[in-house]
Amino acid sequence: MTTRLLKASPEAYAEGARLINAGEVVAFPTETVYGLGAHALNPDAVAKIFAAKGRPGDNPLIVHISRYEQIYGIISGDVPRQAELLAKEYWPGPMTMILPKGEKIPPCVTAGLDSVGVRLPASQAARDFISACAAPVAAPSANLSGKPSPTTAVHVLNDMNGRIPLIIDGGESDVGLESTVIDARSMPVRVLRPGGVTPQMIARVLGEVLVDGSVLRPLAKHETARSPGMKYKHYAPDGSLVIVKGTADAAAREINALYDNTEGSRCILAFEEHIPLYGERRVFSLGEDAQTASHRLFDALRQMDEMHINAIFSEAVPAEGLGLALMNRLGRAAAFHIIEV
Ligand code: TXA
Ligand code: MG
Numbered sequence: 001m002t003t004r005l006l007k008a009s010p011e012a013y014a015e016g017a018r019l020i021n022a023g024e025v026v027a028f029p030t031e032t033v034y035g036l037g038a039h040a041l042n043p044d045a046v047a048k049i050f051a052a053k054g055r056p057g058d059n060p061l062i063v064h065i066s067r068y069e070q071i072y073g074i075i076s077g078d079v080p081r082q083a084e085l086l087a088k089e090y091w092p093g094p095m096t097m098i099l100p101k102g103e104k105i106p107p108c109v110t111a112g113l114d115s116v117g118v119r120l121p122a123s124q125a126a127r128d129f130i131s132a133c134a135a136p137v138a139a140p141s142a143n144l145s146g147k148p149s150p151t152t153a154v155h156v157l158n159d160m161n162g163r164i165p166l167i168i169d170g171g172e173s174d175v176g177l178e179s180t181v182i183d184a185r186s187m188p189v190r191v192l193r194p195g196g197v198t199p200q201m202i203a204r205v206l207g208e209v210l211v212d213g214s215v216l217r218p219l220a221k222h223e224t225a226r227s228p229g230m231k232y233k234h235y236a237p238d239g240s241l242v243i244v245k246g247t248a249d250a251a252a253r254e255i256n257a258l259y260d261n262t263e264g265s266r267c268i269l270a271f272e273e274h275i276p277l278y279g280e281r282r283v284f285s286l287g288e289d290a291q292t293a294s295h296r297l298f299d300a301l302r303q304m305d306e307m308h309i310n311a312i313f314s315e316a317v318p319a320e321g322l323g324l325a326l327m328n329r330l331g332r333a334a335a336f337h338i339i340e341v
Helices: 010-021 043-053 068-073 081-090 124-133 153-160 199-206 248-260 272-278 290-306 322-333
Strands: 004-007 026-028 035-039 062-064 095-100 115-119 137-139 166-169 180-183 190-193 240-245 266-270 283-285 311-315 338-340
Touching: 004 010, 010 026, 010 035, 010 124, 010 166, 026 124, 026 153, 035 043, 035 124, 043 137, 081 095, 081 199, 124 137, 153 166, 153 290, 240 248, 240 322, 248 266, 248 272, 248 311, 266 272, 272 283, 283 290, 290 322
Parallel strands: 004 166, 026 166, 062 115, 095 180, 240 311, 240 338, 266 283, 266 311
Antiparallel strands: 026 035, 035 137, 062 137, 095 115, 180 190
8 A cells, every 4th residue: 555645735634534434544633643543433444543553452542523512422421511621621632531432433442441532632634634524533643553652744654654545744743742531431530641731730620630640650560551551561762761850960960870881872861951961972852841842752762763772861850730741651661760869
């Protein structure tokens, strides 16, 4: 199969919609990361997503919609009050809510669970594409299983070339990390995966919020994952990754010592203002704050693999606000190997 790349445009959405309604898989941009979409009510099309990604069949997909009212075809019963309040505040946006599954959604979408993840993305290109499909679109991130989520069309092409017929190119993803996944079936709601909609933002609307314990540490042997995605070994770069936590000076001293004592191809992930602390060593900049770091992280990790880096040393951020999502992804990429200084 040849994979075509089309710049986001009404013509590209129409061509994407034609393919989706013919049971094919199409990659499309969203504000978080690129998605690999199929018609959510067509089990044969959904099966092609799992095949293209190499994704285990017991990891459920998120169903994407282009307007709020579409949710009634996807969940069962009324929208619970807490979900309605969150939707009013943060949809369209980087938030996925887990709700009771409606009968029309085939079991392969939710990996047999009786719940379904729903998201109304903020990206105009994503909504225009879904709206052209005139159907809910099931989509995981558009990477091969075991790779970081794609934040550009080129990342998607690198992973999916020859596996899917079309990639809609909407430029760089704005947020750069996947959506916040919230179990919104009952109060208090629970964050299963942190993202652009932070626990503070949720608490501001609902008064309270739980954050799943697996967000900042590995699952213990006896624990079952509330979100199936949590139990899989997440993306880890080819090189070893160590996170160093502490004041800027102390962290830089430790990172420099680790770097100098390591053989081979090494690099450092650091915030722009700290770069002078690392002298002539190879540094990838995380930019100014958690927001720029989230935007750049997956691209930096892909570049490091291409460069065959064998050891990566990273600064940390406080696990607050968007920093929680950043430390979750960075922590999982490092298998939670964190040194405190
Ligand atoms: O930002 C995003 O969420 C992107 C874009 C494309 O929307 N999508 C994405 O999908 O990251 P994926 O499949 O890579 O991650 C979805 C996560 C997985 O960890 C999955 O286990 C969890 O959401 N999930 C989906 N449905 C669920 C359900 N019914 N119950 C619990 N967890 C669920
Ligand atoms: Mg994914």
